[in-house]
Amino acid sequence: MVFDLKSLELFQRVSALGAIGRAGAEFGLSPTAATQRIQALEEELGVKLFNRTTRAVALTPDGELLLDHARTILEAAEDARTALSASHENVSGLLRVTASASFGRTQIVPHVGEFLDLHPNISLSLYLSDTIVDIVDQGFDLAIRVGTLTSSSLLARKLADNPRVLVASPSYLKRAGDVMTPKDLKSHSCIVLGSTGNWTLQKDAEQDIKVRVSGAFTTNYGEAVTDAVLQGVGIGLKSLWDVSQNLASGRMTRVLPDYRILPDWKIWAVRPPHRVVPARVKAFTHFLEGKFKGNDLI
Structure with a gap:
């Protein structure tokens, strides 16, 4: 069986957008042509990949399975193209990147010098903001985003997992008492980021526990x-x-350390939906991926 990379790319975009016509337009295909290409892929595999309605399409279980493999195949193909076509000498130009302020300052900026040493013909412009910017409208080559992604026409590559934890200061726990179960959080002062205080926890693949928390302080700023x-x-x-660092120094203590926080967050490299990826974007994406893979905290 030979996989057509373009058909796999189309399949991946349909799964992200939930619409064959919209995905096909990114490839210059009419809705009919895009549908025919998906149908040909289904016939080649001998399975149904999408459940279709007049309003949307959704992945079948077989489609979910193929999506995992498609991502691996497409990333491997992109890696091969990068290795064959990009050298330090021909990677050049202005690279405009945006990231959240805290993450960019602590996880990207410390590696800027090394990246620029590797690629002396690149000029890097890094815009740090906790506001999600429109990278197409504002002309960014790449956004490094942390969390879960919403469906859009943008293309995303996972760089690393992003584990999250509950923390408190020793002085607070001494004053307010230990937290033994997720439900205990309701009686504690919890610091809410954003407008919602809904936290979801899970232990050892057991049923999710959803807790609505509250406290005396809310903020829109992570730091x-x-x-x-x-x-x-x-x-x-x-x-x-x-x-x-605060956990290692003892200034903070983990709360409910046996529980994981849901949904699982990832670190993503997000780029505009261009079919040709500039070598400087590939170089920076692969550089960060290598750095994050060697980081035990990500």
Whole structure:
């Protein structure tokens, strides 16, 4: 069996957008042509990949299985193209990247010097903001995003997992008492990031436990959660990379360490839906992926 890479790319975009016509338009295909290409892939595999309605399409169990393999195949193909076509000498130009302020400052900026040494013909412009910017409208080559992604026309590559933990200061736990179960969080002061205080936890693949938390302090800024936890204001939900030093020094303590936080967050490299990826974008994406794979906190 020979996989057509373009058909796999189309299949991947249909699964992300939930619409064959919209996905086909990205490839310059009419809705009919895109549908025929998906049908040909289904006939080649001998399975049904999508359940179709007049409004949307959704992956079947066989489609979910193929999606995992398709991502691996397409990433391997992109890696091969990068290795064959990109050398340090021909990777050049201005690279415009955006990332969240905390993540960019602690996880990207420390590696900037090494990247520029490897690629002296690249100029890197890094825009740090906790606001999600429109990378197409504002002309960015790449966005490094942390969390879960919504469906869009943008293309995303997973760089690493992003484990999250509940933390508190020793002084707060001494004052308010230990947290023994997720339901205990309801009686504690929890620091809410954003407008919702819904936290979901899971232990050993058991049923999810959803808890609505509240407290005296809410904020839209991630670093403010860290500062408030250190002041003993309450319990915060943080990415492990963001609090590792405070945990190691004893200034913070993990709360409910046997539970994982859901949904699982990832670190993504997100780019505009161009079919040709500039070598400088490939180089930076692969550089960061290598750095994050060697980081035990990500």
